[in-house]
Amino acid sequence: MRDTFGSILRVGIVGYGNLGKGVELAIKQNPDMELVAVFTRRQPSDIGSEAQVVSITEMENFKDKIDVMVLCGGSSQDLPEQVLEVSKLFNTVDSFDTHAKIPEYFAKVDENTKAHNTLSLISTGWDPGLFSLARLIGQSVLPEGEDYTFWGKGLSQGHSDAVRRVAGVKGGVQYTIPIDNALERVRSGENPELTTAEKHQRVCYIVPEEGADLSEIETAIKTMPHYFADYETIVNFISEEELKAEHSTMPHGGIVFRSGKTGNGTKQRIEFSLALESNPEFTASVLVAYTRAVGKMAKQGQTGARTVLDVPLAYLSSKSDEELRRTLL
Amino acid sequence: MRDTFGSILRVGIVGYGNLGKGVELAIKQNPDMELVAVFTRRQPSDIGSEAQVVSITEMENFKDKIDVMVLCGGSSQDLPEQVLEVSKLFNTVDSFDTHAKIPEYFAKVDENTKAHNTLSLISTGWDPGLFSLARLIGQSVLPEGEDYTFWGKGLSQGHSDAVRRVAGVKGGVQYTIPIDNALERVRSGENPELTTAEKHQRVCYIVPEEGADLSEIETAIKTMPHYFADYETIVNFISEEELKAEHSTMPHGGIVFRSGKTGNGTKQRIEFSLALESNPEFTASVLVAYTRAVGKMAKQGQTGARTVLDVPLAYLSSKSDEELRRTLL
Ligand SMILES: NC(=O)c1ccc[n+]([C@@H]2O[C@H](COP(=O)([O-])OP(=O)(O)OC[C@H]3O[C@@H](n4cnc5c(N)ncnc54)[C@H](OP(=O)(O)O)[C@@H]3O)[C@@H](O)[C@H]2O)c1
Numbered sequence: 268m269r270d271t272f273g274s275i276l277r278v279g280i281v282g283y284g285n286l287g288k289g290v291e292l293a294i295k296q297n298p299d300m301e302l303v304a305v306f307t308r309r310q311p312s313d314i315g316s317e318a319q320v321v322s323i324t325e326m327e328n329f330k331d332k333i334d335v336m337v338l339c340g341g342s343s344q345d346l347p348e349q350v351l352e353v354s355k356l357f358n359t360v361d362s363f364d365t366h367a368k369i370p371e372y373f374a375k376v377d378e379n380t381k382a383h384n385t386l387s388l389i390s391t392g393w394d395p396g397l398f399s400l401a402r403l404i405g406q407s408v409l410p411e412g413e414d415y416t417f418w419g420k421g422l423s424q425g426h427s428d429a430v431r432r433v434a435g436v437k438g439g440v441q442y443t444i445p446i447d448n449a450l451e452r453v454r455s456g457e458n459p460e461l462t463t464a465e466k467h468q469r470v471c472y473i474v475p476e477e478g479a480d481l482s483e484i485e486t487a488i489k490t491m492p493h494y495f496a497d498y499e500t501i502v503n504f505i506s507e508e509e510l511k512a513e514h515s516t517m518p519h520g521g522i523v524f525r526s527g528k529t530g531n532g533t534k535q536r537i538e539f540s541l542a543l544e545s546n547p548e549f550t551a552s553v554l555v556a557y558t559r560a561v562g563k564m565a566k567q568g569q570t571g572a573r574t575v576l577d578v579p580l581a582y583l584s585s586k587s588d589e590e591l592r593r594t595l596l
Numbered sequence: 597m598r599d600t601f602g603s604i605l606r607v608g609i610v611g612y613g614n615l616g617k618g619v620e621l622a623i624k625q626n627p628d629m630e631l632v633a634v635f636t637r638r639q640p641s642d643i644g645s646e647a648q649v650v651s652i653t654e655m656e657n658f659k660d661k662i663d664v665m666v667l668c669g670g671s672s673q674d675l676p677e678q679v680l681e682v683s684k685l686f687n688t689v690d691s692f693d694t695h696a697k698i699p700e701y702f703a704k705v706d707e708n709t710k711a712h713n714t715l716s717l718i719s720t721g722w723d724p725g726l727f728s729l730a731r732l733i734g735q736s737v738l739p740e741g742e743d744y745t746f747w748g749k750g751l752s753q754g755h756s757d758a759v760r761r762v763a764g765v766k767g768g769v770q771y772t773i774p775i776d777n778a779l780e781r782v783r784s785g786e787n788p789e790l791t792t793a794e795k796h797q798r799v800c801y802i803v804p805e806e807g808a809d810l811s812e813i814e815t816a817i818k819t820m821p822h823y824f825a826d827y828e829t830i831v832n833f834i835s836e837e838e839l840k841a842e843h844s845t846m847p848h849g850g851i852v853f854r855s856g857k858t859g860n861g862t863k864q865r866i867e868f869s870l871a872l873e874s875n876p877e878f879t880a881s882v883l884v885a886y887t888r889a890v891g892k893m894a895k896q897g898q899t900g901a902r903t904v905l906d907v908p909l910a911y912l913s914s915k916s917d918e919e920l921r922r923t924l925l
């Protein structure tokens with residue numbers, strides 16, 4: 268497969284959900300790549316992509332036509348299975364984000380890709396992904412210090428699902444929002460100890476069913492263990508129209524801090540933050556930049572599993588090393 | 597030289613100014629390294645380091661005793677000469693920051709190191725250095741967008757020197773400060789066109805000589821071409837005691853933005869910022885993290901010139917790849 272890389276990188280998408288759609292859009296912003304086909308488990312004719320849509324069962328026919336496959340399945344069910352199947356035939360990139368299972372996932376992918384002479388970069392996106400890079404830089408440059416990650420303001424999928432399961436709730440969303448006072452304490456350099464609950468507020472927008480008891484809904488949400496009980500939680504009731512008009516996009520973001528000391532107590536702070544109007548479109552854009560890197564590394568003959576921590580950042584760019592040195596340093 | 601790397605990386609410092617002192621302090625925070633010697637052009641007995649201090653003319657005697665040399669000379673006069681001498685014998689790291697001359701510097705170092713089988717990483721620190729990484733990530737992930745760099749709040753060495761040359765000025769410093777309104781416009785996602793002068797304010801603290809005409813000094817500063825004439829400049833007069841008490845440290849920092857769009861106009865923003873109480877101590881800490889990377893790359897047998905854009909970030913860390921994946925992803 269290694270010898271088939273041309274000047275235009277040939278890319279495939281596996282799975283056409285939010286991320287798959289985002290990858291299709293992101294490839295259009297990168298003229299050194301082309302989207303060859305979208306692969307789906309559903310009826311191809313049901314998929315509204317501008318590209319050729321193919322049943323996932325026919326993937327093998329594309330073995331010599333695609334350089335890198337971008338895996339856009341869900342982390343909990345799809346990716347652990349799909350990555351092992353697809354990486355038998357193709358180099359892959361994915362955004363596997365079940366943090367606790369990453370070591371096991373890496374080991375399986377590493378074994379599989381080495382056996383099949385392919386290369387797979389796992390767990391990219393923004394967290395894991397760019398936030399992991401920020402943490403690594405922070406810890407390496409300021410070994411004496413503390414890490415802080417704040418998420419939001421952003422829509423949390425898991426918590427939105429949880430509020431929608433509450434009796435009397437017709438629809439709703441939940442936003443995770445960093446608490447200003449906690450941000451200020453971190454920025455001041457006092458290096459406070461902060462739990463996730465002390466760093467974040469949870470704000471819900473709920474459409475109640477007709478005749479539902481609002482105070483019962485509010486209590487049920489605020490006392491829900493794990494999800495809300497430990498947090499400062501705010502419940503707002505809104506209409507169905509308002510939910511549609513104001514809360515149908517998927518913003519997210521967050522901040523990674525490293526607050527450390529050098530010399531004799533000199534305070535130094537590194538801050539990396541993202542403000543994203545669309546979480547899946549941004550994640551897709553990160554995936555596509557790493558797709559380019561995988562193309563370059565596979566062309567060199569590399570095989571096995573990799574993460575963002577292993578990739579020289581110049582590989583993310585379509586520009587030459589000379590141009591990067593001249594314009595970025 | 598390649599085979600001599602032990603489990604503790606043996607480091608030398610060339611030049612003992614602000615940066616050299618910072619590197620000595622930073623090495624103490626990294627137990628996987630030891631400082632073998634400081635090399636200076638001055639009388640070794642005049643240098644107040646805790647380490648062994650040696651005349652730069654005796655460097656050759658340390659050929660098998662040092663794995664990586666950290667070059668801490670000044671960019672304008674020292675480094676272009678020293679890097680070619682030192683990298684004949686040793687792997688090196690430096691913070692060469694004359695942006696326009698980096699391509700030429702890289703080419704010379706690349707040729708020299710290849711001829712002598714050594715490895716040199718040039719131009720690390722924060723700008724060039726970490727800010728270059730932030731720009732590269734931003735441009736690669738959001739190809740449709742704009743870059744913005746703001747410097748400060750920080751002490752500018754060049755501009756402080758310039759105010760001190762004004763007639764009637766006994767002492768003084770200049771701070772570069774980002775203009776809030778410009779920051780807000782960038783954060784709003786409007787992608788404004790902004791010159792350096794539209795992004796920064798220059799604030800001077802001046803100790804006048806006795807009997808000097810303050811308004812003449814102020815006018816001389818504010819109308820100084822290149823340095824101040826195009827900028828919003830504020831001149832404050834202070835006493836010598838105040839200058840010493842409040843303005844003798846070297847804070848700096850800044851922000852690199854990438855403000856881009858994905859899909860059909862979705863706004864996405866990446867922000868990387870530094871708030872540094874000491875510019876040289878922080879720069880030294882970055883140099884030391886890249887010293888570790890050079891140690892690893894040289895051990896692999898790599899030779900030639902490199903920049904921060906070429907280094908997998910995992911190389912900056914003393915931790916194993918397994919631990920990094922488990923804790924950072
Ligand atoms: N690392 C990071 O920073 C980061 C950030 C965001 C998300 N993620 C990860 O990305 C994963 C994918 O996110 P996503 O938002 O794209 O998930 P999603 O929209 O639920 O899509 C997941 C899969 O479900 C199928 N699907 C999508 N829409 C469907 C529909 N209407 N009916 C039936 N099946 C449908 C698609 O496969 P078929 O086409 O084969 O049916 C798709 O590949 C998440 O699990 C998350 O772990 C990572």
Ligand SMILES: NC(=O)c1ccc[n+]([C@@H]2O[C@H](COP(=O)([O-])OP(=O)(O)OC[C@H]3O[C@@H](n4cnc5c(N)ncnc54)[C@H](OP(=O)(O)O)[C@@H]3O)[C@@H](O)[C@H]2O)c1
Nearest residue numbers: 611612613614615636637668669670671691721722723724
């Ligand atoms: N990339 C970045 O982000 C970044 C950030 C900050 C600085 N820098 C660069 O780092 C360079 C070095 O900065 P620095 O603040 O360390 O400069 P510095 O204090 O002026 O030191 C430069 C050299 O001058 C000599 N020296 C120092 N103090 C002296 C004294 N009292 N009398 C005589 N000679 C003395 C030392 O060499 P000897 O010991 O051999 O005499 C030293 O190596 C700057 O030129 C700048 O370009 C880069």
